[in-house]
Amino acid sequence: MLLGSFYTGLSGLNANATALNVIGNNLANINTSGYKRSQTNFSQIMSDTIRGVNGGGNPIQVGLGVRTSEIVAKFEQGSIQTTGIKTNLAIQGEGFFAVSTGSQTAYTRSGNFGFNNQGFLVAASGGRVQGFMGTNPDGTVDTSGGNTDMRIDLGEASPPLATSQVRFVSNLSAEAVNGDTYTSSIEVFDSKGVPHQLSITWTKTPNTGEWTYAFEMPSGTVSPAAPNQGTGVVLFGPDGILQEVDGAPVNTIAANRQILITDLDSGAEDILFSFDLLDIPDPTDLTQNTSFTTSFGSTFNTGTIAQNGFGSGVLQDVDFAQDGTMIGFYNNGLTLELGRVALATFNNKLGLKQIDGGFYFPTAASGPASVDGEGTGGRGTVIASSLESSNVDIAEEFTSLIVHQRGYQSNSRTITTTDQLLQEALNLKR
CATH class of the missing domain: 2.60.98.20 (Flagellar hook protein FlgE)
Known part of the structure; x- marks a missing residue:
């Protein structure tokens, strides 16, 4: 029985070490735009039954330790910070920005975007931000069609309109x-x-x-x-x-x-x-x-x-409205809606697979992305010239750090105590 105590204590060491690693990662990303803190959850390993349930008494069972059951992202809203950079976007509420990585579309809460040398709106990783680029006859953005790469062409001419x-x-x-x-x-x-x-x-x-x-x-x-x-x-x-x-x-x-x-x-x-x-x-x-x-x-x-x-005018500058609409400013004084950033939601966002750069990939657990404009289908609101801060709470993380540190120390004491008892058993032969 004493040998089993080694493995029980070892499982506690591993589980608490994992939790400490998660806490360290949270603290490391305390200033990462759009970062969502993670939380480690434990579950008991199935008990060893010494005496089964046969109607003659209660079962006698011994636990075999603990394991990490899940590490889940906590998607609470982070605070919105104004940056003054027109291509920085933040989401107040539900939703993710969609970014094309070439062969696959990734999703992120970090709106640290900018235009590249080809005029595409891109994330820091180089992926192209997805949105709606078509317009209705009244000049508003058409969000009924599919989303595509958001792109501008400074110097592009706008067609004239005859006076009526x-x-x-x-x-x-x-x-x-x-x-x-x-x-x-x-x-x-x-x-x-x-x-x-x-x-x-x-x-x-x-x-x-x-x-x-x-x-x-x-x-x-x-x-x-x-x-x-x-x-x-x-x-x-x-x-x-x-x-x-x-x-x-x-x-x-x-x-x-x-x-x-x-x-x-x-x-x-x-x-x-x-x-x-x-x-x-x-x-x-x-x-x-x-x-x-x-x-x-x-x-x-x-x-x-x-x-x-x-x-006819020439596109000279762009800006983003508070609903994520990309607005073009022409040298003839004309202002036109050029596109709108798309937002994606998932039935189970906890099922998303996190990858580098603050991006997520959908999985079978998360379900497919549902993409539309802001404010629809429970989606949040896009805020221009702003970024969403990390939602890491220092006080909460430090408290968890102490708790798991003590958990690690306690399990190490289980192992050292078991080692001492085995040593006493070996000494019986002297």
């Missing part, structure tokens, strides 16, 4: 007399992205509150024919608010005026734009509208002018 809406927020003097004029100008773009100077001239008529308007573009021809001619008449009421447009009350017209520009010098397609005289939030209720043009006081002025076209 023009707005002047102007005031025409209420004290103007017949023949007074007021002109405002705005830059618009054709289908090739070529800019053109568009001007509108308001002229006071002899009638009370009545003005005419006329568009002019030196590099094109403003259509003179209805219904898209560039001229018209507006009428302001006694309160200075727009009352009629081309003879129709503002609460009955179905839309703002449509103006057509043809014969452009650039050879581009004709420009057809909406001249927004009214803000109509609900097209089904035309009584609820706000006039962009008024006739108050004695001054002429133009406040906000706006149009929705733009010329």
